[in-house]
Amino acid sequence: MPFRTFLGFVLPSAVAMLMLIALPLAGVVYLSLWNSYTKTNFVETTVRTPVGTRVERRPVAELDAAGNPVIVREWYGSRNFETVLGTANLAEAWERDRTVAAGGQPASAWQRFRALFRDVTNVKFWGALEFTLLYTAVTTPIILALGFLIALGVNSVVRELKGVLIFASLLPFIVTPVVGSLSIKWLFLDNAIITVWLEQLGFGKIYFMQNAFTTRLLIILVGIWKATPFVFIVLYAGLQTVPSETREAAIIDGANRWQTIRYVIIPHLMPLFVFVTLIHLMDAYRVFEPILVFSGGQGADSLQHLTYKILSDEQNFHKASAAALLMVLGILVLLIPLIIKTYKDQRRAFA
Amino acid sequence: MFNRRTFGLFGTIALGALLASPAMAKCTITRTGTVDVIGNAFPVIDHIAKAMQACANSGLTVNVKVTDKARVETEQAFAAGTSPFEVAHVSNGVLVNLLAKGQLQPMTDLVNKYKAQYKLEDRMLVTVGNEVYGIAFMANAQHLFYRKDALEKAGVQPPKTYPELLAALPKLKAAGFETPFTAAYKTGWDIATEFTNIYLGDGGEFFAPGTAMPAFNNAKAVAALDTMNKLKGFMSPNALALATADVTTAFQQGQAAMGILWASRAAAMDDDKVSKVVNQIEFAAAPAVTAGGKPSNAIWWDAFVMPKQMDGDREAAFLVMMEGISEDTMKSGMTLTNWLRSGFQPNRHSKGVAETINANAAMWPDEPYFSLAHAALGKAASDVLAGTKPAAQALADAEREYIQTAKERGFIK
Known part of the structure; x- marks a missing residue:
């Protein structure tokens, strides 16, 4: 292929990737290395509000000659990263003496580990990482299995029903995440439809947001509800491409339904399983809306929510950038095995 | 294709047109351009949004975004080079933060020009030093x-x-x-x-x-x-x-x-x-x-403010704000909140706030x-x-x- 033709194919996407991925990423890296704030001085100020007039010493923004606020920029280097990771707290947690348990007797190794784990997850970043990983690890296999089962089921019903079933299965996928989480919160709160229904079925009053366990369970259930349709639709599309010759050959050879699935369909769909796993790992790692709506971070926090909190509560986009980068780093680590596998497959295909 | 935001805006405007009650006085602003407003989601703000949207005419577009994430969005918008919103509804807690960052626009000149026309009362003006930075319209607690x-x-x-x-x-x-x-x-x-x-x-x-x-x-x-x-x-x-x-x-x-x-x-x-x-x-x-x-409990008040960094017609923005909190808007929504105007007639819903103010409750901390x-x-x-x-x-x-x-x-x- 002439180089010019090659460029003609590659250049547009290379430019798009540079503009939309590389430049923003570089911007985030740059921001994370700095700190900035509006310079204020404590000045005696008269403030008049509807509640009354007060004269007090309070911080007032310093203005430059043009009347604009003076912004202080400081080189922070790795300091934002250290703050987010809580390195100082981690060092303290590591050095804390845990040899004596609450009752006075020597602490067992398990007790010491648990105390250390509690202190480490008390640092917001590590607490958020703990649940983010748990969420990713629990939801991934379940949505793969559920999505595959639904795909097989829909694939085997009569043609007339397929359209309706596909639409119904895709519904959770279409609902905007925040709307989905909010409406689900209203389903699971006190005396909401589902809680009343469960009570009538004899399960008693269930409070889904009462502690870490129930909150985590609810967030994971919502995640499964939300992500399964994606797996379903990809695998369902894949099922349409299973060659009928192979399937018929398997039946002639005496394979039962399970053996056909195990030895014909699953191997055929393997690349798609890898694909949806990759996408879901990235999605699950960014879990955000259910955390925002259900827990606000208590009992279950996520790295994405932590970044949002830094941005919204502290208005500190430097530290938020550092948190976002640490998160991206985590996704890369999670994806390494799958990337290596894809790379090997590709090399084999072209060898 | 509409993206979600445009769709939402059209929806709000259409809904506003449908729901505009006949009691709402006609807005007669003659200025042109576009005014974007953001406000926190609660009943009286929906009412004010309708009054503001009534100002839209062939030359003036008024978009009001009412959201429960208004605090976060406003702080981001006002920190931007040019704010996408010309008017924002903020609580006292947010106002002091924006003020300390030098992100609020003084509106003293506009207040002086329109004070009589819109019957602005002194206690509605949030003043720091000699400049007016916000127009308060309601008390909350x-x-x-x-x-x-x-x-x-x-x-x-x-x-x-x-x-x-x-x-x-x-x-x-x-x-x-x-x-x-x-x-x-x-x-x-x-x-x-x-x-x-x-x-x-x-x-x-x-x-x-x-x-x-x-x-x-x-x-x-x-x-x-x-x-x-x-x-x-x-x-x-x-x-x-x-x-x-x-x-x-x-x-x-x-x-x-x-x-x-x-x-x-x-x-x-x-x-x-x-x-x-x-x-x-x-x-x-x-x-x-x-x-x-x-x-x-603490006494809160809510105000409208304008960002320091904005484009568009600041006078049009100010006038839309004035219409949103005019005496007529108050009269058609008297029971919706505790208006700060002296024409406010307390009702059973305002008893909690009145008792709070009379008992000299603390002011919500206003350090930035x-x-x-x-x-x-x-x-x-x-x-x-x-x-x-x-x-x-x-x-x-x-x-x-x-x-x-x-x-x-x-x-x-």
Whole structure:
């Protein structure tokens, strides 16, 4: 292929990737290395509000000659990263003496580990990482299995029903995440439809947001509800491409339904399983809306929510950038095995 | 294809046109251009949004975005090179932050020009030094909501103090309320606000005077957390997930007998389309911490502001704002909030705020670094109530977190 033709194919996407991925990423890296704030001085100020007039010493923004606020920029280097990771707290947690348990007797190794784990997850970043990983690890296999089962089921019903079933299965996928989480919160709160229904079925009053366990369970259930349709639709599309010759050959050879699935369909769909796993790992790692709506971070926090909190509560986009980068780093680590596998497959295909 | 935002805007405008009540006076602004407004989602803001949208004509486009994420969006927008919004509705808590960052536009000249035409009153003007930075239009407070019928049936007087309230709750529980108390204890902003109310009611200080150094790690803070823990025992077990909207629903559905809620939700109690307790809820100042003390809540006020960095016609923006909070808008929505204009006729919904102001309740802390302390305390209070940390450790952690963030923002050297 002439180089010019090659460029003609590659250049547009290379430019798009540079503009939309590389430049923003570089911007985030740059921001994370700095700190900035509006310079204020404590000045005696008269403030008049509807509640009354007060004269007090309070911080007032310093203005430059043009009347604009003076912004202080400081080189922070790795300091934002250290703050987010809580390195100082981690060092303290590591050095804390845990040899004596609450009752006075020597602490067992398990007790010491648990105390250390509690202190480490008390640092917001590590607490958020703990649940983010748990969420990713629990939801991934379940949505793969559920999505595959639904795909097989829909694939085997009569043609007339397929359209309706596909639409119904895709519904959770279409609902905007925040709307989905909010409406689900209203389903699971006190005396909401589902809680009343469960009570009538004899399960008693269930409070889904009462502690870490129930909150985590609810967030994971919502995640499964939300992500399964994606797996379903990809695998369902894949099922349409299973060659009928192979399937018929398997039946002639005496394979039962399970053996056909195990030895014909699953191997055929393997690349798609890898694909949806990759996408879901990235999605699950960014879990955000259910955390925002259900827990606000208590009992279950996520790295994405932590970044949002830094941005919204502290208005500190430097530290938020550092948190976002640490998160991206985590996704890369999670994806390494799958990337290596894809790379090997590709090399084999072209060898 | 419409993206979601355009679609939402069209939807809001269409809805505004449909719902514009005939009582709404005609807006006659002759200026042209586009005015984008952002506001927090609660009933009176919807009403104001309609008044503002009535100003739209062939030459003037008015977009009003009403969202419960207005605080976050406004702070981001005003920090941008050019703000996408020319007018924003903010609470006093947000206004002081924007002011300390030098992001608010003085509107003194416009106020002087239009003061007479729009009957602006002095107490509506938020003034720092000699410049007007905001036009306040309503007072707000979180105060006591209680079911008159339920209290009478249980033989309980409306509580004046938290000990009285805590003594009344078991009786209400015995009278059939499984979760008699409710308040917005959602982790983060909501629970921090409840903590602030009770701590202020006890005379608590957040900072060493004249500096940004924290002073909230003390016995009064521990006591406030202890009171909250006791109250939580009478709340839904979902307490730490309850936001303002959920508390409103709990009252409307008749699940709660007493609680602390925003005054701006009082009118919604008597909305027979969504409420089962029309005319049964009464309003009072929040209970005091000790007998004879100040109510444990703070006075808030809401204002409209303009960003320093904006394009477009600032006069058009100011006039749309004026129409939104005009005397006519107040008259057609008299019961929706506690208007600051002197023509406001108090009604049963404004009793809680009136009692709060008359009792000289504390003002909501207006130091620009308070939001940082508030954020740290939101985590601490939630950890204590969830039982994952003792109060002393949680407060120490919050103090450490606050000092770190206040240093990053240049308030502590």
